[in-house]
Amino acid sequence: MLNPTHELCSIPMPDQYFGMDDYGKGTPRWCPGCGGHSILASVQRVCKDLQYPPEKTVCVSGIGCSSRFPHYMGTYGFHGLHGRAFPVACGIKFRRPDLNVFAITGDGDCCSIGAGHWVHAIRYNMKMVVLLFDNGIYGLTKKQTSPTSPMGTLSNTHPAGSVLPPINPIQTTLGLANVSFVAQTTDWNSAHLYATIRKAADHPGLAFVRIVQRCPVFMRDLYGDIATNKDELILLSHQNGIDLKPSALQSFKHILEHDPSNIHKAREHAETEDGIPIGLFYQNTSSPRYDLYGAHNRGMNTTDKKWALESLLDQYTIRNN
Amino acid sequence: MGDIKDIRELPQKKVIKPVKLDEHIIEIVSDSGEGAQKCGQSLGAISAKMGNGVWTVEIIPAEIQPPARSREGASGIRVRIGSKKVTNTGNYANLVIALNEQVIYGRLRQDAYDDQTVMFIENKWATHELDSIRQQYADAIDEFKALGIQVHEIPMETECLKLTPNPRKGKNMWVLGLLCYIYNRDVSKAEEQVQSIFRKKSQAIIEMNLRLLRAGYDWAERNIELHFEIPAMQVSSDQVVMNGNESLSLGIMAAGIELCSMYPITPATSVTHHLAEYFERVGGIVHQAEDEIAAIGFAIGASFAGKTAITVTSGPGLALKTEFLGLAVMAEIPLVIIDVQRGGPSTGLPTKVEQSDLLAAIYGEAGDAPKIVLAAATIEECFHFVILARKLAESFRTPVILLSDANLATGVQPFPRPKIDTEWFSAPIDQSPWKEDTKPFDWDPQTGLSKRPIPGQKGGMYTVTGLAHGPHGRVAYEPEINQNSAESRSRKIAAFQKTLKPPIIHGDAEGDLLLVGWGSTLGAIEEAVDRARNLDFKVSSLHLRFMFPIVPGLTEIFSRFKKVITVEINYSDQLGDPMITKENRRYAQLAWYLRAKTQFDIDCFSNVYGQPMNPGKVFQLIERELSEGTNNINS
Ligand SMILES: Cc1ncc(C[n+]2csc(CCOP(=O)(O)OP(=O)(O)O)c2C)c(N)n1
Numbered sequence: 001m002l003n004p005t006h007e008l009c010s011i012p013m014p015d016q017y018f019g020m021d022d023y024g025k026g027t028p029r030w031c032p033g034c035g036g037h038s039i040l041a042s043v044q045r046v047c048k049d050l051q052y053p054p055e056k057t058v059c060v061s062g063i064g065c066s067s068r069f070p071h072y073m074g075t076y077g078f079h080g081l082h083g084r085a086f087p088v089a090c091g092i093k094f095r096r097p098d099l100n101v102f103a104i105t106g107d108g109d110c111c112s113i114g115a116g117h118w119v120h121a122i123r124y125n126m127k128m129v130v131l132l133f134d135n136g137i138y139g140l141t142k143k144q145t146s147p148t149s150p151m152g153t154l155s156n157t158h159p160a161g162s163v164l165p166p167i168n169p170i171q172t173t174l175g176l177a178n179v180s181f182v183a184q185t186t187d188w189n190s191a192h193l194y195a196t197i198r199k200a201a202d203h204p205g206l207a208f209v210r211i212v213q214r215c216p217v218f219m220r221d222l223y224g225d226i227a228t229n230k231d232e233l234i235l236l237s238h239q240n241g242i243d244l245k246p247s248a249l250q251s252f253k254h255i256l257e258h259d260p261s262n263i264h265k266a267r268e269h270a271e272t273e274d275g276i277p278i279g280l281f282y283q284n285t286s287s288p289r290y291d292l293y294g295a296h297n298r299g300m301n302t303t304d305k306k307w308a309l310e311s312l313l314d315q316y317t318i319r320n321n
Numbered sequence: 322m323g324d325i326k327d328i329r330e331l332p333q334k335k336v337i338k339p340v341k342l343d344e345h346i347i348e349i350v351s352d353s354g355e356g357a358q359k360c361g362q363s364l365g366a367i368s369a370k371m372g373n374g375v376w377t378v379e380i381i382p383a384e385i386q387p388p389a390r391s392r393e394g395a396s397g398i399r400v401r402i403g404s405k406k407v408t409n410t411g412n413y414a415n416l417v418i419a420l421n422e423q424v425i426y427g428r429l430r431q432d433a434y435d436d437q438t439v440m441f442i443e444n445k446w447a448t449h450e451l452d453s454i455r456q457q458y459a460d461a462i463d464e465f466k467a468l469g470i471q472v473h474e475i476p477m478e479t480e481c482l483k484l485t486p487n488p489r490k491g492k493n494m495w496v497l498g499l500l501c502y503i504y505n506r507d508v509s510k511a512e513e514q515v516q517s518i519f520r521k522k523s524q525a526i527i528e529m530n531l532r533l534l535r536a537g538y539d540w541a542e543r544n545i546e547l548h549f550e551i552p553a554m555q556v557s558s559d560q561v562v563m564n565g566n567e568s569l570s571l572g573i574m575a576a577g578i579e580l581c582s583m584y585p586i587t588p589a590t591s592v593t594h595h596l597a598e599y600f601e602r603v604g605g606i607v608h609q610a611e612d613e614i615a616a617i618g619f620a621i622g623a624s625f626a627g628k629t630a631i632t633v634t635s636g637p638g639l640a641l642k643t644e645f646l647g648l649a650v651m652a653e654i655p656l657v658i659i660d661v662q663r664g665g666p667s668t669g670l671p672t673k674v675e676q677s678d679l680l681a682a683i684y685g686e687a688g689d690a691p692k693i694v695l696a697a698a699t700i701e702e703c704f705h706f707v708i709l710a711r712k713l714a715e716s717f718r719t720p721v722i723l724l725s726d727a728n729l730a731t732g733v734q735p736f737p738r739p740k741i742d743t744e745w746f747s748a749p750i751d752q753s754p755w756k757e758d759t760k761p762f763d764w765d766p767q768t769g770l771s772k773r774p775i776p777g778q779k780g781g782m783y784t785v786t787g788l789a790h791g792p793h794g795r796v797a798y799e800p801e802i803n804q805n806s807a808e809s810r811s812r813k814i815a816a817f818q819k820t821l822k823p824p825i826i827h828g829d830a831e832g833d834l835l836l837v838g839w840g841s842t843l844g845a846i847e848e849a850v851d852r853a854r855n856l857d858f859k860v861s862s863l864h865l866r867f868m869f870p871i872v873p874g875l876t877e878i879f880s881r882f883k884k885v886i887t888v889e890i891n892y893s894d895q896l897g898d899p900m901i902t903k904e905n906r907r908y909a910q911l912a913w914y915l916r917a918k919t920q921f922d923i924d925c926f927s928n929v930y931g932q933p934m935n936p937g938k939v940f941q942l943i944e945r946e947l948s949e950g951t952n953n954i955n956s
């Protein structure tokens with residue numbers, strides 16, 4: 001889409017302006033009321049606001065309802081294997097610093113089958129946005145217990161109620177080596193959702209965002225009337241935190257000042273049982289980044305390569321002429 | 322071999338005319354950590370530099386630090402030096418240097434020596450302070466002699482103590498000196514070699530080792546009557562000397578691959594050690610992933626983003642990678658996977674050779690997942706096949722598995738120095754705009770081929786998926802689309818097969834027996850076939866490199882022989898076993914595969930002792946099969 005104001009306006013404008021349409025593709029096949037719809041809209045808006053060229057943007061996912069995400073984006077996409085979004089996303093980014101990468105994963109995908117990769121992706125800290133769609137259940141395979149299902153969840157694998165306490169993804173991620181950005185938001189507070197993904201996109205490293213997501217089909221009771229009930233959410237607020245307009249702030253009953261540079265406090269808040277804390281738990285913009293290491297010697301020219309190889313072969317050579 | 326019983330009573334230097342030999346097999350065996358391998362590799366390198374054919378292979382215990390003086394702890398090296406090209410480790414050792422007697426038992430169990438073997442053994446154990454050790458030593462010497470081995474007890478420790486307080490670190494260079502005398506090696510080349518091995522060490526250490534080298538040489542000159550000459554070959558071109566894993570590593574670099582994503586596993590890891598040391602100088606990088614699954618996923622990500630990447634592993638790692646391999650087939654992502662095979666199943670024999678991953682490589686994935694499988698047969702091919710594998714991966718938009726094995730991995734052999742060709746390098750990532758109307762899986766109806774868009778290409782945006790998909794790349798639910806896309810993926814492999822030529826037969830094109838092999842057994846099979854043909858046996862052999870798709874012409878070739886037998890290092894049931902019938906028999910992997918492909922009644926000769934195939938065993942097979950009055954080896 002060409003920018004019609006290009007010749008009329010003195011402010012430098014990009015050659016090509018991307019609108020919301022440029023980031024969409026097809027019709028999402030998620031159930032009505034699924035949190036996926038609003039997350040998709042927020043990501044598309046962030047891409048538009050940052051004017052990410054669609055061809056320079058890659059959405060990578062695993063398998064699950066949530067992992068259908070790339071199919072609905074107008075960017076490049078990689079809908080891979082269950083639990084394996086992280087290795088693929090990291091492999092894409094390693095030698096292509098020019099690409100904007102989103103990794104989309106579900107609670108089973110990230111916290112169960114892909115848990116090993118989760119630990120290491122956090123440690124690699126490569127610049128990308130990770131969105132954990134946490135609906136507390138296995139959606140695609142129809143209601144099996146997930147590692148984040150609250151204890152007692154009635155599911156097809158635990159008809160009498162699940163028997164173990166759930167993994168808390170925020171708490172876990174805050175405990176991992178080289179963690180650099182941890183935030184939590186919900187699918188139903190779209191202002192906060194957008195602002196969180198926007199902040200994540202700016203982060204120089206891996207931004208881990210857990211999105212508390214409703215599954216109206218299998219987990220109808222988990223969040224009940226939460227979208228209208230102001231009691232449950234606790235907003236973590238700070239000048240370095242998620243940037244919310246004052247009008248958006250009004251929708252919160254509980255607001256807690258939290259400095260995202262304080263990892264100890266962040267861990268305390270992550271463990272609270274009083275409600276669902278949302279906001280930026282932790283950010284460190286100077287953690288070592290593996291993508292910078294990966295990109296350091298790209299693009300060597302053919303002549304240099306040939307010369308280097310010949311001199312390497314010299315070390316193994318017995319001259320006979 | 323002369324009578325050398327009185328060697329210790331001959332203190333004077335004597336001038337002995339060296340006896341000419343066609344070849345000799347030498348072993349140096351010790352506890353691990355005594356430097357036997359360094360000693361043998363040096364002897365190999367010096368000999369290669371003198372123009373000899375050489376093959377060296379390490380003798381590796383499974384543990385890092387096995388207990389001292391244990392039979393399982395046998396560590397060391399075998400060096401085969403010839404006046405012609407040497408292609409395998411050979412049969413029985415002609416000469417063995419033993420640093421203690423227990424490790425020799427380990428090698429005897431592996432059938433390494435016969436009654437022609439000459440042994441030089443460290444004699445310090447004869448006067449050891451412990452009765453038990455003195456006794457073990459004395460018993461062993463008696464046993465070795467009873468087997469017909471000529472045993473010479475020599476004072477290695479005593480001689481080294483004259484130069485160093487710690488002979489454990491240095492005896493190997495003294496032994497190298499001794500061997501240099503016995504085989505009449507060029508001393509200046511030996512000195513260069515010592516300097517090169519210790520180049521990262523202090524001058525004092527270099528000098529100490531040079532002194533030990535000369536001392537070993539002098540001592541041998543005064544005390545040993547064995548003195549041989551193995552004439553050099555006439556080689557006119559420059560040669561490179563390396564093991565198969567170094568060759569793979571150099572192949573990866575010469576292919577222009579820029580990312581190797583791996584997880585450590587014996588015997589594949591040393592490929593990546595070598596790469597890690599040099600890769601960055603040629604614009605590449607090694608990623609050590611958190612596991613094998615992540616390693617291939619990362620490589621697939623990088624390939625998807627434009628540059629075909631490689632992952633290097635062994636059997637257990639290949640097993641873990643299968644789901645991603647299936648995805649790469651389904652999503653048509655070019656990728657190279659190297660499998661340096663070891664003994665299996667499970668953790669198996671990590672340091673030993675086996676060829677048991679053939680069927681796993683071809684058929685290992687769930688679902689129908691056709692891809693290309695190659696097998697290198699020589700150390701030289703390890704280099705060239707990586708370059709080929711990358712090209713095939715990109716041309717046919719597919720993963721390519723390249724099989725090597727533990728025998729090629731550690732074997733060292735000279736081969737003609739490759740001339741680096743910039744055509745081998747992968748092209749820069751295409752970032753030009755994508756042709757609007759070309760779909761991401763625009764399968765050509767004839768060849769099944771299609772061209773893939775790369776992220777960054779404007780207008781090419783599509784989503785890779787492992788779900789069934791049509792030409793647009795979109796998830797498809799229609800049964801026809803699944804059938805059609807499976808056909809397209811299969812067709813492109815068939816299209817590749819059309820470009821292959823029938824394999825070359827070693828020996829006559831018809832006869833009584835055809836041996837068929839693949840991988841590292843090439844040298845041993847051909848050596849045995851040559852020997853048998855000189856004795857007028859009508860035997861030929863054939864060696865396969867393109868495993869899947871299979872080379873054309875096999876049915877026709879097989880029809881010209883009375884019998885076809887595969888020779889492999891993997892498991893098969895023996896027909897003599899009362900439990901085994903022709904019907905329930907489990908055949909060796911290539912035999913099984915070729916039986917299905919050609920419908921010939923192909924037999925197999927295979928075992929899993931973890932040892933490289935040797936020409937003697939193959940020769941016995943030929944003799945048994947073709948001598949009158951004897952039946953099939955398996956019946
Ligand atoms: C290797 C493998 N194991 C199992 C599955 C089946 N499977 C697909 S999605 C899924 C769980 C999805 O749950 P979650 O990650 O929470 O995603 P959601 O559907 O809830 O978004 C499972 C078990 C699979 N596709 N692959």
Ligand SMILES: [Mg+2]
Binds near residue numbers: 108134135136139
């Ligand atoms: Mg879920």
